[in-house]
Amino acid sequence: MSTIRRTWLEYFAKELIAWREFRGMTQEKLATAITFSPSLVAMVETCQRTPRPEFIERCDEALQTGGALMRFYKELVSRESIPDYLDRWRGVEEQATVINTFQLEVVPGLLQTPDYARVVLQTGLPTATPEEIEAKVAARLERQAPLTSDRPPMFVAILDEGAIRRVIGGSSVMREQLMHLVKLCERPHIVVQVVRAEVGAYAGIGGPFNLATLDGDEVAYLDTTLSGHVVENPEEVAIIKHRWESLRAEALPRPASLRLIKEVADQWTP
Numbered sequence: 433m434s435t436i437r438r439t440w441l442e443y444f445a446k447e448l449i450a451w452r453e454f455r456g457m458t459q460e461k462l463a464t465a466i467t468f469s470p471s472l473v474a475m476v477e478t479c480q481r482t483p484r485p486e487f488i489e490r491c492d493e494a495l496q497t498g499g500a501l502m503r504f505y506k507e508l509v510s511r512e513s514i515p516d517y518l519d520r521w522r523g524v525e526e527q528a529t530v531i532n533t534f535q536l537e538v539v540p541g542l543l544q545t546p547d548y549a550r551v552v553l554q555t556g557l558p559t560a561t562p563e564e565i566e567a568k569v570a571a572r573l574e575r576q577a578p579l580t581s582d583r584p585p586m587f588v589a590i591l592d593e594g595a596i597r598r599v600i601g602g603s604s605v606m607r608e609q610l611m612h613l614v615k616l617c618e619r620p621h622i623v624v625q626v627v628r629a630e631v632g633a634y635a636g637i638g639g640p641f642n643l644a645t646l647d648g649d650e651v652a653y654l655d656t657t658l659s660g661h662v663v664e665n666p667e668e669v670a671i672i673k674h675r676w677e678s679l680r681a682e683a684l685p686r687p688a689s690l691r692l693i694k695e696v697a698d699q700w701t702p
Contacts, residue, residue: 440508440567441479447504449477451495466490482563506574520662521642521653526578530586530645534679536636538600539609540589542576543616543624548609549573551601579622585644588623590679592636596626596696603700610697617690625683626692635678643669643676 452462459477463470468487475481483491483505492501525531525542533540538552549572553565560568579587596610616622627636642653652663652672663669684692 441482443508444483444501444505445477445479448483448491448501451491451497451501455495457495462491462494465494482566506570521660522575524644524646524651524653524662525575525585528578528585528644528646530588530643532588532590532643532676533640534590534636534642534676535595535640536592537598537640538595539591539613541572542579542587543589543613543622544572545605545609545612546573547605548600551605579616579619584619584621586621586623588625590625590627590636590676590683592627593629593692596693607697607700610693610700613693614690614697617686623686624689624693625680625686626689627679627683628692631682634682635675636682638675641672641675643672 452459457465459473460470463473466473466487468490472481472487476483476487485502485505488502488505491497492499495501531542533542538544539548541549544552546569550565550569553560553568553572557565557568578584596613600606600609613624617624627634640655642655644651644653650669650673652669654661654663654672663672683689
């Protein structure tokens with residue numbers, strides 16, 4: 433068991449035990465109440481098994497926590513599975529008034545469905561355990577919260593056409609993901625535009641990047657195979673912003689982009 437997994441599992445196990453004992457229940461009584469085996473409850477409490485969301489939800493109901501265990505779980509996996517550099521960028525995302533992102537290969541993480549995110553993560557982290565992948569999926573979904581908050585940032589994503597045509601997880605996963613994009617774009621603060629393949633060489637071939645505006649300042653984020661880098665130097669940010677403006681000039685307008693995404697989604701109909 434890795435250090436990261438052990439840390440968050442221990443915290444969760446202690447919280448579960450505290451709630452169970454507070455309600456005066458044994459492991460056996462809790463197991464009966466949630467219709468799981470006593471051995472599974474024991475393994476979760478001793479960090480030998482990673483709890484699934486269904487298990488946690490049933491514990492919340494049986495222990496009358498008001499959803500405390502699920503909230504605690506989401507916070508733990510969010511913190512434990514995000515490296516320091518990405519955690520710093522997450523802080524930027526949470527405070528930003530504008531977020532612009534360009535993706536060459538895949539749909540942006542803030543717009544991914546759970547199944548699509550799972551395949552992307554499994555592909556990029558082939559040695560990770562299923563539990564570690566699920567923790568990272570949960571963390572990625574948690575990062576999407578600002579987009580559906582009461583005061584969301586303006587979010588504009590420019591995608592290379594390859595990102596909506598590349599097969600990630602099969603036809604059903606692709607259709608769900610593309611229709612998810614269309615649904616999200618019903619929100620006035622979310623815009624997705626596509627650069628057609630026939631454009632040829634353009635500013636996007638240099639790779640993906642993100643730009644955010646907060647407190648009147650602009651910050652960029654560059655992602656690589658091994659790590660990420662937050663860019664705050666004004667001159668470097670200006671170069672990235674220039675690339676962004678060039679991309680906007682090459683991308684299809686919003687309505688045409690959505691029509692293309694719908695057309696591609698229809699091609700993925702099982």
